[in-house]
Amino acid sequence: NAEREDSLAVLMASLDVRPKPHQATVLDALQAERDHGHRSNLVVAATGTGKTWVSAFDYKRLRAEGTVNTLLFVAHRREILVQSRDVFRLVLKDPGFGELWVDGQVPTRGGRHVFASVQSLREAVVQAFDPEAMDMLVIDEFHHAAAPSYRALLTHLQPTIRLGLTATPERMDGQSVLGWFDGRVASDIRLWDALDAGLLCPFHYYGVVQD
Numbered sequence: 001n002a003e004r005e006d007s008l009a010v011l012m013a014s015l016d017v018r019p020k021p022h023q024a025t026v027l028d029a030l031q032a033e034r035d036h037g038h039r040s041n042l043v044v045a046a047t048g049t050g051k052t053w054v055s056a057f058d059y060k061r062l063r064a065e066g067t068v069n070t071l072l073f074v075a076h077r078r079e080i081l082v083q084s085r086d087v088f089r090l091v092l093k094d095p096g097f098g099e100l101w102v103d104g105q106v107p108t109r110g111g112r113h114v115f116a117s118v119q120s121l122r123e124a125v126v127q128a129f130d131p132e133a134m135d136m137l138v139i140d141e142f143h144h145a146a147a148p149s150y151r152a153l154l155t156h157l158q159p160t161i162r163l164g165l166t167a168t169p170e171r172m173d174g175q176s177v178l179g180w181f182d183g184r185v186a187s188d189i190r191l192w193d194a195l196d197a198g199l200l201c202p203f204h205y206y207g208v209v210q211d
Helices: 002-013 021-035 051-065 078-092 123-128 142-146 148-156 191-196
Strands: 040-045 071-075 099-101 113-117 136-139 161-166 187-189
Touching: 021 040, 021 051, 021 187, 040 051, 051 078, 051 136, 051 161, 071 078, 078 099, 078 113, 123 148, 136 148, 142 148, 142 161
Parallel strands: 040 161, 040 187, 071 113, 071 136, 099 113, 136 161
Antiparallel strands: none
């Protein structure tokens, strides 16, 4: 809403948002993959290391280069979509960037930069999309991609750039999502690596014995 956009505009005026060193490393890895012709890439990064920030910085760079403009960011919860849209707004310094498509809310300004729930993009809706309408497709929590709803989306859309984000690419059912990326992972920051690098606070588990 207007009040939220005004608050973001004030915040943007005082911030110079740049990638952290480990995020810059991920961005360099993505650029290297694309330099070798790989336009579909998976970033594996522990929760808390800033996967969404990486995707926003990545989009900013690609848009500046003229590689992409339109964007579809897909997640499975409204809270994630709102937070992701706000990250993109901060990185791009554009308080009006992005429209939500979730819980009955639909884009009303042309739908060129959309943050959508996978539930909203059910198969019937996906099939109505121009397969090449979105230059960049970002899918959060890509380990869900083995589900039929995600497969319909991934099969139909043909973006210039596809970026998958996940902290846990391994699925309990043993299905692999790497087939969408020619078996490759562009960048991999696991929890233990993030802890060793001081990117996350260490944690401890405690067991409770009940009589």
